[in-house]
Amino acid sequence: MIVHRSPPGKPGVKNLFSESVYERGAMTVHALRVSVGDKAFFEILKTWVQEQRNATGTTEEFVELSERISGKQLDKLFDAWLYGTKKPTAPKPL
Amino acid sequence: MAVAAAVVLAGCLASGRDDDRFHPGAAEIGDPYVPGAGNGGYDVDSYRLAVDYDPPSDRLSGRAVVTATATEPLSRFNLDLVGLDVSTVTVDGTRAEHRRDGDELVVTPGRGLARGSRFTVEVAYAGVPTARPDGQLGSGGFLHTDDGAIALGQPYSAATWFPVNDHPADKATYEIEVTVPDGLEALSNGVPGERTSTGGRTTWRWAERTPMASYLSTLVIGEYRVTSGTHAGKPIVTAVPERLAATGPEATSLARTAEIADFLAGRFGPYPFESYGGIVVTDPRVGYALETQSRPVYGPGFFRGGQPNPAVVTHELAHQWFGNSVAVARWRDIWLNEGFATYAEWLWEEHDGGRTAQRNFELQYAMTDWSRPTLDPGRGQMFGSAVYKRGALAVHALRRTVGDEAFFTILRTWTTERRGGNATTDDLVALAERVSGKSLRPLFDAWLSGRTAPALP
Numbered sequence A: 001m002i003v004h005r006s007p008p009g010k011p012g013v014k015n016l017f018s019e020s021v022y023e024r025g026a027m028t029v030h031a032l033r034v035s036v037g038d039k040a041f042f043e044i045l046k047t048w049v050q051e052q053r054n055a056t057g058t059t060e061e062f063v064e065l066s067e068r069i070s071g072k073q074l075d076k077l078f079d080a081w082l083y084g085t086k087k088p089t090a091p092k093p094l
Numbered sequence B: 001m002a003v004a005a006a007v008v009l010a011g012c013l014a015s016g017r018d019d020d021r022f023h024p025g026a027a028e029i030g031d032p033y034v035p036g037a038g039n040g041g042y043d044v045d046s047y048r049l050a051v052d053y054d055p056p057s058d059r060l061s062g063r064a065v066v067t068a069t070a071t072e073p074l075s076r077f078n079l080d081l082v083g084l085d086v087s088t089v090t091v092d093g094t095r096a097e098h099r100r101d102g103d104e105l106v107v108t109p110g111r112g113l114a115r116g117s118r119f120t121v122e123v124a125y126a127g128v129p130t131a132r133p134d135g136q137l138g139s140g141g142f143l144h145t146d147d148g149a150i151a152l153g154q155p156y157s158a159a160t161w162f163p164v165n166d167h168p169a170d171k172a173t174y175e176i177e178v179t180v181p182d183g184l185e186a187l188s189n190g191v192p193g194e195r196t197s198t199g200g201r202t203t204w205r206w207a208e209r210t211p212m213a214s215y216l217s218t219l220v221i222g223e224y225r226v227t228s229g230t231h232a233g234k235p236i237v238t239a240v241p242e243r244l245a246a247t248g249p250e251a252t253s254l255a256r257t258a259e260i261a262d263f264l265a266g267r268f269g270p271y272p273f274e275s276y277g278g279i280v281v282t283d284p285r286v287g288y289a290l291e292t293q294s295r296p297v298y299g300p301g302f303f304r305g306g307q308p309n310p311a312v313v314t315h316e317l318a319h320q321w322f323g324n325s326v327a328v329a330r331w332r333d334i335w336l337n338e339g340f341a342t343y344a345e346w347l348w349e350e351h352d353g354g355r356t357a358q359r360n361f362e363l364q365y366a367m368t369d370w371s372r373p374t375l376d377p378g379r380g381q382m383f384g385s386a387v388y389k390r391g392a393l394a395v396h397a398l399r400r401t402v403g404d405e406a407f408f409t410i411l412r413t414w415t416t417e418r419r420g421g422n423a424t425t426d427d428l429v430a431l432a433e434r435v436s437g438k439s440l441r442p443l444f445d446a447w448l449s450g451r452t453a454p455a456l457p
C-alpha cells in the first residue's frame, strides 16, 4: 500500500478556490524560502518556470525539483505545510 | 486459599474437557488492529467464487464454495460478510442453519465438525455491496464506479463481496469467476482462464493457486484496455481504463512491470507467483495503490504528473515478496511489508541512477521522529511514516551491520523458507541471527522500537 497524499495539491472541487489554496500556498512558498535560503529558493523558481514551460507541473514535481536544487529532503516540510491538519512549526533554515 | 485454588483447578479441568467437545468457533481471530475480523476454529484451504455483477442496478449475486479444515471440534462457525442477503448455506452438501450477526455469518451445521476434518461450505448470496469507509485511507471495500465496480482495500475489503475468513493469517487459494455484461472487462488475481459468453453476458475466469491473504484479492469491472502477454513463461495481464491514452503515464508505468519484477527478483529471489500484472483505476476514491496479489491496483493520484511512476510500481511489486508471499500473521508487524517495500524503492532509485540507498538512509535518518515506533505502531499509524520510512531505515541498518553478502542471503532465505506462509518480526530476527552469526536483538529493538535516534551502524 502507498497512500497518495493530496490537499492544497488536491483540494477537491468544492475547495478548489478556497482560502487554503491561496493563503496557505503562499505561506508554503515562504516556508520553503526560509528553509533552503534565498539563493536556492530563487534558483528553484527559475528552474521550475523553465522546466515546466509549455507543460503542467504537479506538486510532486515541484518537491522533487526543490530537493534536487537545495540538496535537502523537503517532503516533510511540504507535507506539513500543504497537507497537514495541524499548524506547522515555524520554518527555520535546514 | 486452598478452596480458591481447588475452584480454579476445577475450572481449568472443565474448560479442558469443553475444548474436546463440539463448541462454537470464535467470532474473531483476535487481532486488536482489526476487531471482529477473521474467525476461529478452522483454516480455509480454498475459495471458489462465482459472482454475477450488474452495473446498472449495482447488484451482485454470488455463490461461494469454501473448503476448510476444522482446527477445533466445531458445533458452529462464523464467516465474515458485510451486508448482502444470504439465501442458502450448505455444509458438505447438507442444508445448514445460518443467521447474521452484524458483519458475521453464523453457520450451524446439522452435526458437529470433528477436529482435523475437512469440510465444504457453500453460500448463495445477493445484494448491493457496500464500501467500508476508512477516513485515513480513502474508501475501501466494494466501490460502485461509473462504468462498473472496484473491490479493494487494506486491511480488509473481501467480506464486502464474498463470505470469508477475513484476516491475513488464514491464506487460501482462489478460483474466481465473474460474469458481467458483454463489452465490459472483469479483472482479478492470478492466471486468466477461459472466457465464455452467453445471453449477452461474459464470464471471466481467474485462478490464484498460490496461497493468498484475503485483503489481497481484488475485482475490477469496467471499460478497460487489457494487455496480455507472457513473461518468463508466466502470463502477464495489465489493464488501463479505456478513457486513458494508450501512451499515457499509466500505460507506460505498467509496461515496466516485467522489467521491475526482474530487477527485484535479482535482489529478493525468484518471483513467487504464477502470473504478473497491474491495473490502473481512475476512481478518485482510490487514493492509494495496493499490492493485490500478482496484479497490483494503482489509484489515479500517482500519475497526475504526466510522467511514468516506476517508484510506485516498484513498491507494489516488492510487496509480492514482502507482504504477499510472506504475509503478516498480525497487523502489528506491518513494517515487514512496508519497510521492505519502501527499501525496495531505494534500491530501484539507486539502480535507476538516482540517490543511493545509503544517501536515502542518511536523509531519512536525519528527519525521523523517533518517538513513533515501527513495530506495533497502533491501528491509527498502520500506514504512518514510522512503518514505512523508519521501517526502511531498520532494513538498511541491518544491511550495514551484517554486510551485503549476509544481508541479501537473509532476504533470499526469508522469501524461500517463508514462501506462501506467514511470519513475524521475531522470525526475521531469528533468521538474521542464524545467517549472520551475530546477536541482533538489540539492533532490531533500537531501530524498530527505541524512542531516541539509534547510533549509526
Ligand SMILES: [Zn+2]
Pocket: A001, A002, B315, B319, B337, B338, B341
Ligand atoms: Zn506498501
